[in-house]
Amino acid sequence: MNRLAALLLDRRLVAPDLLATGPIPDLRGPVPASWQGLSRTVSVSEGLIALEADLLELGCALSAPLRRRLAELDAWELTIAGRHIVGAMRSKVGGHVDHVPLFRGFPESVPEDAFDFYVRRVFTVLLQEPEQPCVLCGKVATVHPVSPCAHLVCRACWDGSDFSACPICHRRIDPDDPFLLVSAPDAEDDTARDLVPHPRLRLLSLCEDPWAAAEKCVRELLSGQAALRPEDLESVAAFVDTCAPRSARWLPDVIPSREGKATALAALLARAPETLPDLLDRHVDTATDVLRLLNAAMDGDAGLRRARPIAARCPAGSAGRCWTA
Structure with a gap:
């Protein structure tokens, strides 16, 4: 990894232009058999969902500007940058976290239920601590998951009444019901054990310069x-x-x-x-x-x-x- 990019990552500043070059780093971790052998074409948007789910488990979230910038990368650039980001955040958490990286197989594959997995992890985070940083303004407040994508925003930034899409990923929403209702996961749900190491998420920010x-x-x-x-x-x-x-x-x-x-x-x-x-x-x-x-x-x-x-x-x-x- 570029040394300057690594130093900035240590301060939760992400410089995609520096991270998205060079060889693809190995993102170690177990890969369940059900995820292997998938040959379908995986889009950048699906890769981003898997990346966001991995970062949630590590106690981190992408700011809105950073997510938009990562969405502009092609699949291989996102592979390199995403693996660097996950690897750096995992090293900060420590070796005691049994992390199963959803992003590891990208761009060849990601779990077909990555989106549902991400939403369930958001619910787990909010049940631990409802006051989280808004991905739009960065202020810690009681945030709400946008429906259906579960991106976390505060009502001071966005109340859903005048918009037809999520302000972060632009997925269409129902104006009459713009937020998800947070519910506890089932006891048998694997996500129920995914208590993040930092109940209050740390926001990763875009570093353009x-x-x-x-x-x-x-x-x-x-x-x-x-x-x-x-x-x-x-x-x-x-x-x-x-x-x-x-x-x-x-x-x-x-x-x-x-x-x-x-x-x-x-x-x-x-x-x-x-x-x-x-x-x-x-x-x-x-x-x-x-x-x-x-x-x-x-x-x-x-x-x-x-x-x-x-x-x-x-x-x-x-x-x-x-x-x-």
Whole structure:
């Protein structure tokens, strides 16, 4: 998977243009015998339903703009992007989830009852927690499943009275009865056991400009007044490293977190040392700043709180060029 796309996915930002290229990833998981050997032609719309059902089981939902963008992909592009999305969300949930991916067989096949399966999973989610993010506005509220497709919308965005189709998938609805009545699944229904790991769904959003999104992430992390958590420092290092040398222009003029500052500069020292002289003049003020940077550049603790073995990994000659500039 494209590294920038993976970093954005970790923040629930989906960049289809980056995800829909390259080899098809293997989406591991059991495939019931009843799903195998199907030779019928499968449409992109059917694949999207299977993808949505898989993501629901993992505690996620597609925003309306993201679903529309995925619907514009061809079957193979959706196969690649969809498998990347499911794989990434499954890794965030953890290995304890016994996930049976409906999307695994796409584009050759999907279960014939994928649509019913998706609707039943929506009911399971709503019975656990009726307040969910609206896929149109993103606000958490009491949402309602549109009939018959079960896409979740709040009444502030859509009440069904003036429309003849679902605002997300455009499937025709009955204006006199635009919402499904949520009911508990039968005890023998396999979906009854599919309690999602996060009762409140996490909304996946469309990322149309991955570079701008990456810049926003870096600036927000480095501009904050609070101390950065270890995972935040890892994100800073990953974004700056992946997007160098462009990321050298993303550092705010003032970086309150000295650990964050050292982490970002260390990533640039390794990947784009030619950008350092000006940045060092602006951001390195004290001998402690220098020590933090050197420690971070050698995979040590930028906070200087604990001693641990460090490994020199600065590019040959780069440190000397920076300090003498």
